[in-house]
Amino acid sequence: MEEIKITVIGAGVVGLSIAAELAKEHGDLFVVEQNPMFGQETSSRNSEVIHAGIYYPKDSLKAKTCIEGRELLYRFCAENKVAHKRTEKLIVAVDKGENKELESLYKNGLENGLDDLRLLSRQELKKIEPNVEAAAAIYSSSTGILDSHGLMKKLADYLQGRKGQIAYDTKVIGIDKAAGGFEVTVEDKREGPFKFFTRVLINSAGLQADKIAAMLGLAKEEYRLKYCKGDYFRVHSGKAKFINRLVYPVPKEDRAGLGIHATLDLGGGLRLGPDDEYIDRIDYDIDPAKAKPFHESIRTFLPFIQLADLAPDTSGIRPKLQGKLEPFRDFVIKDEADNGLAGFIDLVGIESPGLTASLSIAKLVKNLVKNYC
Numbered sequence: 001m002e003e004i005k006i007t008v009i010g011a012g013v014v015g016l017s018i019a020a021e022l023a024k025e026h027g028d029l030f031v032v033e034q035n036p037m038f039g040q041e042t043s044s045r046n047s048e049v050i051h052a053g054i055y056y057p058k059d060s061l062k063a064k065t066c067i068e069g070r071e072l073l074y075r076f077c078a079e080n081k082v083a084h085k086r087t088e089k090l091i092v093a094v095d096k097g098e099n100k101e102l103e104s105l106y107k108n109g110l111e112n113g114l115d116d117l118r119l120l121s122r123q124e125l126k127k128i129e130p131n132v133e134a135a136a137a138i139y140s141s142s143t144g145i146l147d148s149h150g151l152m153k154k155l156a157d158y159l160q161g162r163k164g165q166i167a168y169d170t171k172v173i174g175i176d177k178a179a180g181g182f183e184v185t186v187e188d189k190r191e192g193p194f195k196f197f198t199r200v201l202i203n204s205a206g207l208q209a210d211k212i213a214a215m216l217g218l219a220k221e222e223y224r225l226k227y228c229k230g231d232y233f234r235v236h237s238g239k240a241k242f243i244n245r246l247v248y249p250v251p252k253e254d255r256a257g258l259g260i261h262a263t264l265d266l267g268g269g270l271r272l273g274p275d276d277e278y279i280d281r282i283d284y285d286i287d288p289a290k291a292k293p294f295h296e297s298i299r300t301f302l303p304f305i306q307l308a309d310l311a312p313d314t315s316g317i318r319p320k321l322q323g324k325l326e327p328f329r330d331f332v333i334k335d336e337a338d339n340g341l342a343g344f345i346d347l348v349g350i351e352s353p354g355l356t357a358s359l360s361i362a363k364l365v366k367n368l369v370k371n372y373c
Contacts, residue, residue, distance in 0.1 A: 007198040012043035015204035016155035021362035023162035034171040045316025050144040051353040054109040061331040066353040069360035089143035089246040092134035116141040175215040228318040230274020236309035240270040286312040321349035
């Protein structure tokens with residue numbers, strides 16, 4: 001049986017970040033990916049935003065890894081010529097009734113250590129974004145956008161340049177605990193099933209992370225993922241120049257996301273989304289009729305966008321640990337040694353801000369791996 005030191009399950013942005021970080025010190029490294037290419041699921045179906053770290057509770061993993069990861073990501077993109085831009089961002093209160101929630105969000109950002117935030121009055125907002133209607137806004141200068149595919153390609157190239165391997169079209173179908181590590185059974189689309197031994201096994205399987213954990217007996221209710229779908233609509237290209245920054249509403253307590261927002265892209269386009277809808281199975285179809293509720297949700301603060309300007313764009317699915325109307329759940333990033341699985345490192349519920357946090361998460365996992373090799 002072939003023996004490998006470290007195996008990462010999943011070649012999304014987090015899995016690739018972990019593998020690239022580990023490849024700095026470890027040569028015998030293997031990434032298993034069920035799709036024919038990296039980043040085919042959550043990592044390529046999102047807003048491509050570099051988040052500031054405003055929304056997440058103080059001292060949570062989401063807050064810590066987002067804030068550290070943001071700076072690591074800007075540095076990595078600059079050093080590796082990955083397309084990116086500090087677009088800046090506004091979170092707007094559409095009327096005075098939302099000012100209290102806006103101020104609470106602002107204070108949360110300050111508690112998380114953000115020093116680039118400002119509260120803007122309506123008059124101050126109008127000076128920088130005359131086409132946005134709101135009573136007040138939070139301004140963030142550290143928010144940006146990036147080319148997520150370009151980022152993942154650089155990470156994959158680095159990994160493979162350090163003798164790491166990525167096995168595409170290879171699905172994990174079984175895992176057994178063995179002396180000193182794990183026996184992993186995979187199904188290769190070309191060669192069929194085969195088994196190998198790995199000393200360290202890292203579960204970065206995204207939408208399938210809870211199923212991978214369950215293969216080793218960790219079918220915990222607190223690890224069970226809920227699929228939350230988010231659709232995007234493209235705005236007519238003629239309207240893309242009407243704003244210069246990302247524009248978000250104040251998030252609602254009864255919603256699973258940050259609210260339908262306006263996101264600029266590196267090609268000069270403008271998108272709205274994502275919304276949030278819990279679903280039972282993976283499905284990326286978009287109902288064109290959703291254009292109407294999308295328009296309704298943004299027309300108060302982006303009145304220049306008309307219903308006729310919207311066309312279906314893409315959709316993504318977030319692997320959430322919290323269900324509808326349930327309270328905040330943090331990332332799970334855990335060495336499962338206390339469950340008798342020394343060397344099995346679990347990453348479950350890695351949703352937003354996972355892209356921003358990816359390089360920071362990789363550093364956390366690297367520290368856990370030091371216990372074994």
